[in-house]
Amino acid sequence: xxxxxQLDSQVPVFEEAPVELRCNYSSSVSVxxxxxxxxxxxxxxxLLKYLSGSTLVESINGFEAEFNKSQTSxxxxxxxxxxxxxxxxxxxxxxxxGNEKLTFGxxxxxxxxx
Amino acid sequence: DAGVIQSPRHEVTEMGQEVTLRCKPxxxxxxxxxxxxxxxxxxxxxxxxxxxxxxxxxxMPEDRFSAKMPNASFSxxxxxxxxxxxxxxxxxxxxxxGGSGNTIYFGEGSWLTVV
Numbered sequence: 566x567x568x569x570x571q572l573d574s575q576v577p578v579f580e581e582a583p584v585e586l587r588c589n590y591s592s593s594v595s596v597x598x599x600x601x602x603x604x605x606x607x608x609x610x611x612l613l614k615y616l617s618g619s620t621l622v623e624s625i626n627g628f629e630a631e632f633n634k635s636q637t638s639x640x641x642x643x644x645x646x647x648x649x650x651x652x653x654x655x656x657x658x659x660x661x662x663g664n665e666k667l668t669f670g671x672x673x674x675x676x677x678x679x
Numbered sequence: 680d681a682g683v684i685q686s687p688r689h690e691v692t693e694m695g696q697e698v699t700l701r702c703k704p705x706x707x708x709x710x711x712x713x714x715x716x717x718x719x720x721x722x723x724x725x726x727x728x729x730x731x732x733x734x735x736x737x738x739m740p741e742d743r744f745s746a747k748m749p750n751a752s753f754s755x756x757x758x759x760x761x762x763x764x765x766x767x768x769x770x771x772x773x774x775x776x777g778g779s780g781n782t783i784y785f786g787e788g789s790w791l792t793v794v
Contacts, residue, residue, distance in 0.1 A: 601785075608683075608770055608785035609722075655722065665710050665776060666735060667783055669722040 567591055569658050571670035578646050579678045586641040586673045588630075588656030598639040599657040599667065600630055609655060615639065626650075651677045681705070683786035685771050691792045697759040700789045703752055704773030712783060713746055713756050714770040722770075728754065729776060761793045 570589045578584045590596060597616050601609040613624040620632040630641045639656060656670040684703040692698055704711050712727040726736040728748045739746070743762070748754040758765055768788040774781045 608787045609772075610785070611782050614782065665727060665729065665774070665781070666724060667712075668724070671721040 567658070567660055567668065569656055569668050569670040571656055571673050573673050574671065575674045575676065577676045577678055580648060581645045583644050584642065584646050584650075584675065586654050586656075586675065588639045588641065588670060590637050590639065590656075590658045592637065592658070592660055594660055597659045598630070598632060599659075600624075600628070600639075600641050601655045601657060601669075603653045603655065603672075605652070612641075612654070646675070646677050648677050648679065650675060683771055683773050683784055685769075685786035685789050687789060688787065689790045689792075691794065692761055694762055694793055695760045696793075697757065698761045698765075698791060698793075700756040700769050700771075700791070702754045702756070702771030702786060704754070704771070705784055706752070708773035708775050708784075709751065710774045710776045710781075710783075711748060711754050712770075712772040712774075713754070714772065714785075716768045716770060716788070717766075725756070758791075761791075763793045766792050 568591045572587050599614045600612040602612045603609045613622045615622050615632045623629045628643045630639050632639055653672045653674045655672045657667045659667050686701045710729050713725040715723050715725055723738055725738045726746045727734055731748045746756045768790050770785050770788045772783045772785045774783045
């Protein structure tokens with residue numbers, strides 16, 4: 566069965582420290598990979614996505630993620646976090662061209678410690 | 680530009696009552712999704728439509744749930760009768776289909792509490 570795994574349900578990090586949020590997926594076909602962010606009491610917003618091409622993708626607010634096909638991973642990283650990054654982060658995958666369905670991981674709650 | 684608009688934002692209802700959640704997708708989008716979010720089960724896709732036609736409703740939990748999309752600018756998710764275990768945040772989302780990888784835009788959610 567196709568699945569998305571976010572191993573860490575909660576990640577506390579000190580302000581200005583680096584962070585990595587892990588995401589692994591199961592697949593043997595083409596995948597499209599996404600990270601969404603959910604701020605408290607809001608809907609989900611797209612942070613970044615990988616469709617093809619360069620395996621390193623970046624967001625406008627300093628996050629980046631790298632597609633690693635051999636390890637079936639799409640980990641999210643930021644070199645220096647801010648209080649405003651406090652949110653829940655969801656990894657999502659769609660499998661195969663023409664498949665509109667997104668399957669989400671269980672989410673990682675990122676808490677920034679001042 | 681207006682995003683995905685959902686109503687009501689909050690609803691508290693008694694067990695057994697009918698609940699109708701409404702969604703207006705982003706103008707021009709032709710795919711619409713209903714998701715449910717709970718602490719226990721995370722985000723679950725309930726159903727999605729493409730060009731107003733239901734494509735996959737395998738996530739609809741049971742016959743008490745139904746969804747319609749009578750036109751490109753409106754969709755409803757109905758629960759009848761409602762039960763306490765239906766308490767969750769229900770998200771509507773839309774996208775412009777052109778192949779996989781299109782960004783899905785979410786609404787702010789409808790927070791449902793069934794007592």
